[in-house]
Amino acid sequence: MYPLIRGRRTRASQPVRDMVREHQLQPADLIAPMFVMEGRAAKQLIPSMPGYFRYSPDLLIKEARSLFEKGIRSVLLFGMVPENKKDNKGTEAVNPNGLLPQTVKKLKEAIPELYVMTDVALDPFSSYGHDGIVEGGKIVNDPTVEVLAKMSVVHAKAGADMVAPSDMMDGRILKIRQALEEAGYPDTGIMAYSAKYASVFYGPFRDALDSAPGFGDKKTYQMDPGNVREAVREAQLDEDEGADIVMVKPGLPYLDVVRAVKESVQVPVSVYNVSGEYAMVKAADKEGWLDGQAVMMESLLACKRAGADLIASYFAPEAVELMG
Numbered sequence: 001m002y003p004l005i006r007g008r009r010t011r012a013s014q015p016v017r018d019m020v021r022e023h024q025l026q027p028a029d030l031i032a033p034m035f036v037m038e039g040r041a042a043k044q045l046i047p048s049m050p051g052y053f054r055y056s057p058d059l060l061i062k063e064a065r066s067l068f069e070k071g072i073r074s075v076l077l078f079g080m081v082p083e084n085k086k087d088n089k090g091t092e093a094v095n096p097n098g099l100l101p102q103t104v105k106k107l108k109e110a111i112p113e114l115y116v117m118t119d120v121a122l123d124p125f126s127s128y129g130h131d132g133i134v135e136g137g138k139i140v141n142d143p144t145v146e147v148l149a150k151m152s153v154v155h156a157k158a159g160a161d162m163v164a165p166s167d168m169m170d171g172r173i174l175k176i177r178q179a180l181e182e183a184g185y186p187d188t189g190i191m192a193y194s195a196k197y198a199s200v201f202y203g204p205f206r207d208a209l210d211s212a213p214g215f216g217d218k219k220t221y222q223m224d225p226g227n228v229r230e231a232v233r234e235a236q237l238d239e240d241e242g243a244d245i246v247m248v249k250p251g252l253p254y255l256d257v258v259r260a261v262k263e264s265v266q267v268p269v270s271v272y273n274v275s276g277e278y279a280m281v282k283a284a285d286k287e288g289w290l291d292g293q294a295v296m297m298e299s300l301l302a303c304k305r306a307g308a309d310l311i312a313s314y315f316a317p318e319a320v321e322l323m324g
């Protein structure tokens with residue numbers, strides 16, 4: 001009689017395992033972040049992100065085309081801004097002839113079917129390395145939101161399909177939504193970084209864009225890692241303000257937050273498997289301590305199982321190759 005119930009029956013062979021699998025990863029789940037820098041025919045390895053590069057616009061388009069041909073449907077663009085173009089007002093962030101809008105334009109011309117998302121925040125443009133305008137040592141919310149709304153319109157005009165505000169200022173989703181409507185871009189979407197934590201896992205990204213905060217930290221706007229109910233509240237607010245997708249960031253250490261947010265909003269949920277998560281796997285793989293590729297696939301699947309509909313990840317280019 002014992003045991004009647006044997007879980008191992010549905011694990012006994014590959015076909016049955018394939019049949020009963022609850023969650024699967026597919027190329028359309030992945031968003032590939034890409035870093036653009038000024039120049040021509042140039043690419044630079046980011047030392048703390050092995051295998052990941054910054055590209056000049058021409059090479060970025062080439063790389064994006066190759067990703068698209070492998071099945072990547074969407075990219076998230078970040079611009080690297082030279083020091084002499086940074087200030088405390090986000091001047092370059094709203095320049096329609098700036099690197100990011102110009103790259104978006106060329107990218108959409110070259111590959112119209114590629115879904116292009118753009119980062120909206122001031123840190124790469126800020127002489128202080130903060131996501132907002134600094135006054136008296138503080139990051140001021142409402143004046144920053146004005147600039148973010150303008151920046152979003154500039155990106156929409158350039159052809160971005162979706163803007164992705166990663167700044168964590170209050171009330172910016174509503175202002176961005178209104179600005180897009182007023183400027184005649186009702187179809188441009190918003191992916192809100194709704195629950196973005198003040199995390200040390202962003203270190204390699206700040207190397208990539210040379211965007212580390214010049215003073216203090218980001219704890220007055222990014223969330224406290226101890227909180228989960230606050231994340232749900234932030235995601236609900238962004239949904240109410242008109243976000244089309246809400247995001248949780250980082251990924252693996254915050255999968256409980258992904259689950260909580262997924263259960264409380266109606267819009268799709270994305271997760272950002274961030275630079276530090278990528279760097280850790282690459283480092284362990286290099287040492288021979290882990291099988292990096294297997295860890296990558298397990299990590300991405302774990303994000304989906306936790307409830308993510310979409311995953312922004314530096315693993316996207318490699319993972320899509322393995323998915324064949």
Ligand code: PBG
Nearest residue numbers: 121123166201202205274275276
């Ligand atoms: C900044 C921004 C950051 C990331 C995306 N947008 C870093 C930060 O907030 O300091 C991090 C991405 C990563 O680590 O992969 N607006």
